[in-house]
Amino acid sequence: RCEAQGIARNLERFETAFMVCFWSTALHRIHKVSKTIQSGTVDVLLVRDLYGSLEEYFVSERNNFSYFEELGMKITKTETYDSYEKDTSRQTKRKVWPDETRSEEVNLTGRDDLRINTFLPILDSFICEFKRRKVAYSDFVDKFYFLTQLCDSKTDINITEEELRNKATKLHQIYQNDLDSDFIEECIHFQKHCAVGMDNPSDKTLEGISTFLRKN
Structure with a gap:
């Protein structure tokens, strides 16, 4: 109780x-x-x-x-x-030591x-x-987000080739042991493929691009 x-x-x-x-x-x-x-x-x-x-x-x-x-x-x-x-409530007072004074308390x-x-x-x-x-x-965005801009269903290309080359180069420099030597050119090639080889807008979404890359 x-x-x-x-x-x-x-x-x-x-x-x-x-x-x-x-x-x-x-x-x-x-x-x-x-x-x-x-x-x-x-x-x-x-x-x-x-x-x-x-x-x-x-x-x-x-x-x-x-x-x-x-x-x-x-x-x-x-x-x-x-x-x-x-x-x-009633406040308890702390013991004051010899080298202390009450005025020091807040x-x-x-x-x-x-x-x-x-x-x-x-x-x-x-x-x-x-x-x-x-x-x-x-x-993460600074390093990888440009990969999502390779295709865009509204504008076909959402990043210029120069921007793409610069960002792909920076990413390759960070992960040189993991990315192929032709990674930069591969990104540019895929950008062109998005522009001329993907007519269906759904293919240019992130899901569509992911499906395409897994199949190819």
Whole structure:
């Protein structure tokens, strides 16, 4: 019974309501992006941009602490910011050692404690992680995305021969032990084939090109 009462008290805390609102919002945004990324037709460029959007989204959320406070107050049916447990409970004082003074201690309010020690660190972790993923996909896009531009169902050729040669050369320099010596000319040849040998627009999609390459 005492354990149940303790759990009930924790669930009724303003801090709990705040975190429920915050995590619900954050995880909903992440889930939406994850579903898009896991779809079968997603493009690496879109994945990079989606991770970038999450990074920027959580950067902007750093300024929205008050918004989640208001949501928490609606759940707990409170109308002031004085509902933090740290502000209403008896505070224990830490033992001061001989080389310390009380003036050196920083006493944060319940609001500042939640914002500085919980809310912002969680957001900063999200920001760092999604920035890391965005950078990883940006590196991948810089190296390989030109291969998706060899054919385009609307414009026939979506990258100039000069651009193609430059990008193919850079890729070959990075993976010289894995790519054939004629990789650059092969890319240019395939670009021309896309322009004159693929009349069906569906053949010029990524799926169509992938099917063609596997068969040939």
